[in-house]
Amino acid sequence: MSALPTPAAPGRRARRLRDLRRTGAAGENPKAGESPNAGENPKAGESPATAASRVPATGRARRLRENLVAYLFLSAALICFALFAWYPIVRGVLLGFQQVTFAQPAEWVGLDNFRRLFADPLFATAWRNTGYFTLLALVFGFAAPFVTAVVLNELRRGQSYLRLTVYLPVMLPPIVTMLLWRWFYDPGPGLFNNVLGVLHLPAQQWLESEHLAMISLVLVSTWANMGTTTLIYLAALGGIPGELYEAAELDGASIRRRLWHVTIPQVRFILLITLLLQVIGTMQVFVEPFVLTGGGPDDATVTILLLLYRYAFVYNDFGLASAMSTLLFVVLGLFAGLYLRLTRTKD
């Protein structure tokens, strides 16, 4: 663990920094012989700025030392980012062209992994399923928070309660959400089928039917995540100047036209951003199929990330998994690039 910065380090570092200071602060004894100023007696309380102005020759040395101090502060973060973000990016791409097992060192296999990927019938299934999930999630998950936010913004009472409740599911650990909904979907004592029974509607095979399984997953996902988007939209709606609505009213615009010509243009940018983030997020859906369906029935809910998980952690074929994540990375990179372009133009 020697390479790891311990939380105690700042204390030690502080002492070392104080030793480094050429002008000792009041009450400090600078170690003689270490500072270039050792010849003169630094007056207690003399600021480094005046000291520097008296000794212009040491300007470069001072800048060097300031940089050194700054990088000392940065060092721990740089190590963490290098090990767990920057290096893995590069390695992840390289791994896609290697065969990696725990037994022997990695071998270069060229495009072999990609060839095996495209040969796997589940590969196409996973992309199709994920695309379907993303599409459904947009149909439900994109409209629902916006409509909710617009309605909440009009209510004169109960807003804080509603804002609180809509965000509650976001605070649940996803596993708890999944296990809970497993109860609701249960064909036996499940809540949903019982409610349908009370309403004299036919019971559904929520997670067991090929047609319904994905829709059931999207329902859970929307329930669990819509709170975040709703609150973001509410903040955006609250920022629309009231004068705009007043002007529209004076022009005799109906409520519907106000919504269309005032509200939506004002929050268009936010809508676009959340749309992109949602696409990026839903393309990486994992917990829902992992816990609720395991990819079934008949592979109808195998998603990209579920397959990636199987390649890497069930078959220990890290090369194949990396080829998969490289492809996913490229596809999502397009969306991310779009997001960046948009946010940049706005700034």
Added chain:
Amino acid sequence: MAATEPRSRTLIAPAELTRPVGRFLHRFVLGATLTGFTLAFVFPLYWMTTGALKSSAELAEPHPTLLPSSWHPESYTEAWTNTGLAGYFLNTVLLAFGALLFQLVIDVCAAYALSKLRPVLGNAVLAMMLATLMLPVSALLVPVYLTVVDVPLVHVNLINTPFAIWLPAAANAFNVFILKRFFDQIPTELLDAARIDGAGTVRILVSVILPLSRPVLAVVSIFAVVGVWKDFLWPMLVLPDETKQPITVALNRLAEFMPANQLLAGMVMASVPLLVLFLLFQRHIISGLTAGSLKG
């Protein structure tokens, strides 16, 4: 979030609301959303909490009950002690607060350096950090896992150690970004004054910057704890040793073997701390949300 401030005009004009039709509609929509939201978002939590109080036999009946027909609060204590959820719960606490400590120390120091010490290439470093925000988590899953199995240069295996959670969590560009943005607003004159008084670099951070940064530190802390607490896939991968797993991973593993009411009790235990945290720090959480999405 204050309900007291005068409302600015919204989509529907006040005049439209005071008409009888408007008033009726407003009341109707208000009632409908209150009922709908309570059913959709509060009732499941109620069902989970009371479900844990039912007997397992009652839970297995084909028609679920609203209220437990017989009360079994002991399912909570049994889940806590016999099933060993206490240990998993403590693991989660350890992981969450360790991650919080690492993130705070490492990211605050980094943001301070980038914001106030302004080293050469500081902007390039920040840009490289922010670039990682654009990365999908899944693209890093395999290479980060392999890095944790064998950390380059030092060749340590972090599997089954909390560092496998803590260190990757500290590489959090969002934290560095919002901390730096906050520190940027602290006037340099304050720092200069402190320096004239003889404060060193560390002393300025601890005595000048941090006390002024309480709001942003709160946001970072809450998101750090919530993030680790909710996480599932990553701890499942890097903590295969069952005794070290957090409660989320343990619940998923034990779901098949636990009595139904104890499982529900465990789910409640895994959720309560986060729900309490949310009720206490609503404002911070919501401000953090909008900071992350609206970019200022």
